[in-house]
Each structure stands twice: as C-alpha cells, then as structure tokens.
Amino acid sequence: MSLLSVSGLRSGYGRIRILDGVDLDVGQQEFVGILGHNGMGKTTLLRTLMGYLPAQEGKVVLDGTDITRMSTYRRARQRIGFVPQGREIFPDLTAWENLRAGALIGGRTGAEEAQAIERVVETFPRLKPLLDRPGGALSGGEQQLLALARCLCGNPRLILLDEPTEGIQPSIIEEIVDRLSALKAEGGLALILVEQNLDFIRALAERVLIIHRGRITRSVGPEQLNDPELVAEFVGMSG
Numbered sequence: 001m002s003l004l005s006v007s008g009l010r011s012g013y014g015r016i017r018i019l020d021g022v023d024l025d026v027g028q029q030e031f032v033g034i035l036g037h038n039g040m041g042k043t044t045l046l047r048t049l050m051g052y053l054p055a056q057e058g059k060v061v062l063d064g065t066d067i068t069r070m071s072t073y074r075r076a077r078q079r080i081g082f083v084p085q086g087r088e089i090f091p092d093l094t095a096w097e098n099l100r101a102g103a104l105i106g107g108r109t110g111a112e113e114a115q116a117i118e119r120v121v122e123t124f125p126r127l128k129p130l131l132d133r134p135g136g137a138l139s140g141g142e143q144q145l146l147a148l149a150r151c152l153c154g155n156p157r158l159i160l161l162d163e164p165t166e167g168i169q170p171s172i173i174e175e176i177v178d179r180l181s182a183l184k185a186e187g188g189l190a191l192i193l194v195e196q197n198l199d200f201i202r203a204l205a206e207r208v209l210i211i212h213r214g215r216i217t218r219s220v221g222p223e224q225l226n227d228p229e230l231v232a233e234f235v236g237m238s239g
C-alpha cells in the first residue's frame with residue numbers, strides 16, 4: 001500500500017484555482033521529486049498536503065487514513081513533517097528551542113523530547129555549537145539545517161521539503177544531501193521534495209513528477225534529468 005495517496009486534489013486561493021486535479025502516490029519509503037515551471041503550484045501542493053490550505057475537492061489518504069479534512073496540527077501528529085520554503089525558523093527562540101518546538105509538534109514531551117532532540121543533534125554536528133544562539137542569528141545555511149533537524153525531531157514518516165537549496169552555500173547543500181541519503185538508507189521515511197536544483201533532485205529522488213498547470217502530467221526517472229531538452233520542456237531551465 002502507498003504511504004500517501006492523493007486523488008483529484010483541487011485547491012487554490014479564494015476563487016483562484018491552482019491545483020486542478022492532482023493525482024499522486026508515494027510509496028512507504030520512497031523519495032519523490034517534484035519539478036515544474038515557476039508558479040505551477042509546487043508550494044501550493046505541499047501547503048495543501050500539510051493542511052494550511054483546504055482541499056476544495058479530492059482526497060488525501062495517509063497510510064489508509066483519510067486526512068483530507070484534518071487540521072495541520074493533527075497531520076503533524078500523523079507524522080507528516082514540513083520544511084517550508086524560506087525555512088521559517090523562530091528567530092527569537094534559540095536553536096535548541098526551535099528543535100523543541102519540532103519535538104512538541106510531533107507529540108513528544110519530557111524525557112522522550114530531550115532524547116529525540118539529542119539523537120537528531122548528534123547527526124547535525126554543525127548545529128551542536130549553535131544550540132544556545134537565537135535562530136535568527138544563524139546563517140541561511142545553518143537555518144536550513146536547523147529547519148530540517150526541527151522537522152526530524154517530530155519523528156516524521158513523510159517529509160515535505162520545499163526548495164531547501166535556495167540561497168544556500170554548496171557545502172551545506174552537500175550536508176543536506178548526505179543527511180537525507182543516510183535517512184533513506186536507514187529506512188522508515190518517505191520524502192516529497194520540491195526543488196529547482198537538478199543535481200540535488202538527482203542525488204535523492206527515485207522518481208520525479210512534473211507538475212504543469214496544477215496537475216501531475218508526467219513521471220520520469222532521475223537519470224532523465226541529464227537530458228537538457230527534456231529538462232527545458234519540463235521546467236524551462238537546464239543544468
């Protein structure tokens with residue numbers, strides 16, 4: 001059975017329809033990339049899956065449970081984690097408190113919470129010396145690592161990751177790839193990755209879905225992203 005099964009999903013902003021019948025399946029431990037021109041609805045899709053935007057039509061099923069009408073909070077408790085575009089770190093909370101927020105959102109408290117945070121921090125050595133600093137004082141790359149770590153503190157089984165490489169230096173992009181590759185090898189986690197960086201998608205995704213005018217129009221293998229003509233057609237860029 002798929003971990004996530006989306007059918008006929010429609011949503012948008014007021015009367016402006018952005019998603020216009022999205023069908024999408026993600027396997028239990030599958031890493032899926034999503035590519036599309038600017039403005040095609042990639043972020044809107046992730047926000048609708050997380051419940052920030054209501055589904056106007058269609059169905060979203062997570063591991064057999066219909067979550068179409070669930071609040072964002074309850075979706076987080078169902079272990080969907082979200083790393084938003086722009087990271088949305090709490091700037092006045094310390095890095096550690098940001099991680100606590102992730103653990104709490106995932107339903108962890110007390111000793112379990114502290115253990116979860118410590119386990120995650122062990123795998124992000126760059127964050128260790130920064131834990132007492134305000135989130136807003138971290139560099140963009142450090143904030144991106146923190147946003148991913150915060151999400152992991154909630155023990156997600158599905159992560160929605162929106163453009164993690166945007167404005168981030170190459171060494172941190174490599175760290176994110178390494179961390180996600182390690183998590184993939186450990187198992188138990190699925191990922192939906194919206195990203196413009198083709199190398200990043202190639203490194204992580206088993207399957208790449210093309211979104212066009214609010215629908216998934218095609219599924220391609222990551223190796224097909226080596227073909228500049230195909231890429232130009234799908235996303236209007238090459239590289």
Ligand SMILES: Nc1ncnc2c1ncn2[C@@H]1O[C@H](COP(=O)(O)OP(=O)(O)OP(=O)(O)O)[C@@H](O)[C@H]1O
Nearest residue numbers: 013016018036037038039040041042043044045085
């Ligand atoms: N709050 C909003 N109110 C009205 N329209 C919006 C709102 N947010 C986004 N849109 C519009 O919805 C469309 C889809 O936006 P979305 O951010 O999902 O696209 P995207 O594929 O993620 O694009 P990008 O690659 O530029 O991030 C765009 O035309 C955008 O202008």
